[in-house]
Amino acid sequence: MKIAILDDYQQVALDYGDWDALGAEIEVCTEHIADPDELVRRLAGAEVVVAMRERTKFPAELLARLPELKLLVSTGHRNAAIDLAAAARHGIVVSSTGYLAEPTAEHTWALILAAARNLPAELASMRAGGWQTGVGTGLHGKTLGLLGLGRLGAKVASIGQAFGMRTIAWSQHLTAEKAAEHGVTAVSKEDLFARSDVLSVHLVLSDRSRGLVGAAELSAMKPSAILVNTSRGPIVDQDALLDALRGERIGRAAIDVYDTEPLPADHPFRELPNVVLTPHIGYVTREVYEVFYGDAVADIAAFQRGEPIRVMTP
Numbered sequence: 001m002k003i004a005i006l007d008d009y010q011q012v013a014l015d016y017g018d019w020d021a022l023g024a025e026i027e028v029c030t031e032h033i034a035d036p037d038e039l040v041r042r043l044a045g046a047e048v049v050v051a052m053r054e055r056t057k058f059p060a061e062l063l064a065r066l067p068e069l070k071l072l073v074s075t076g077h078r079n080a081a082i083d084l085a086a087a088a089r090h091g092i093v094v095s096s097t098g099y100l101a102e103p104t105a106e107h108t109w110a111l112i113l114a115a116a117r118n119l120p121a122e123l124a125s126m127r128a129g130g131w132q133t134g135v136g137t138g139l140h141g142k143t144l145g146l147l148g149l150g151r152l153g154a155k156v157a158s159i160g161q162a163f164g165m166r167t168i169a170w171s172q173h174l175t176a177e178k179a180a181e182h183g184v185t186a187v188s189k190e191d192l193f194a195r196s197d198v199l200s201v202h203l204v205l206s207d208r209s210r211g212l213v214g215a216a217e218l219s220a221m222k223p224s225a226i227l228v229n230t231s232r233g234p235i236v237d238q239d240a241l242l243d244a245l246r247g248e249r250i251g252r253a254a255i256d257v258y259d260t261e262p263l264p265a266d267h268p269f270r271e272l273p274n275v276v277l278t279p280h281i282g283y284v285t286r287e288v289y290e291v292f293y294g295d296a297v298a299d300i301a302a303f304q305r306g307e308p309i310r311v312m313t314p
Contacts, residue, residue, distance in 0.1 A: 003300065049069060051072065078204070082312075102155065103287065111256065116136055146202055160198075196225055251274065
């Protein structure tokens, strides 16, 4: 059996699972392969592919070009980049792994604090031999808005409460009772954007949420507000956000996720002084990788026994 592990940017995948126990040939791809033809070439002969989250897309047309693929393992418990119906048609089993929400909640707060205290500029000044460059913003008594109050949004809310922030939230089906369970006040979508000093996005990407944060929503925000996105890039209209940041109609953005990943080297986000950028590392911790790659090995071993586990269905 040949196994291909994709998008191992840090070259650590083999350190986080007992791959030797599988008795397989393993090829690790440490760079992102965006070109479909090159991806087909690199995956030739692989019966098993391990995909890291949604870094590599597996649409129907690509799956049709991988006749030897029998098992596709996706780290995490959902993957919008895999056409599950097409995989089923081609007889490809798709298995998932476990996940930990805490690291992304922690990283959300790393971004909030970095933006509020202008850390990128201060760190750069210190490296260059300088000293203070600006004035930060305190969080106590401010309003934290959650666009989505699921498991992750609720964790972010609880940390905001520990900072002494008021917490409000909106999503399409959020009720006042559900929000109150987390000490959060449910508000209208309009109020969420108008009242938030920090607005953090915690929705699953879908047709309903794609572009949900657009020009109208951004224009309703306070000129001092911080927008944080550790969910999925396309939930926020990229062009509208660039326009708002260039016009300084919101204070800052703190972003971990993008429409195109890896973020192109010449992307305008990289040039804006009022943006804090990280390279989609909200979930990239030792603890999460132990779950991802440990479960991936278990998925493959189960498939080898003819008893696949954690199977994802259309």
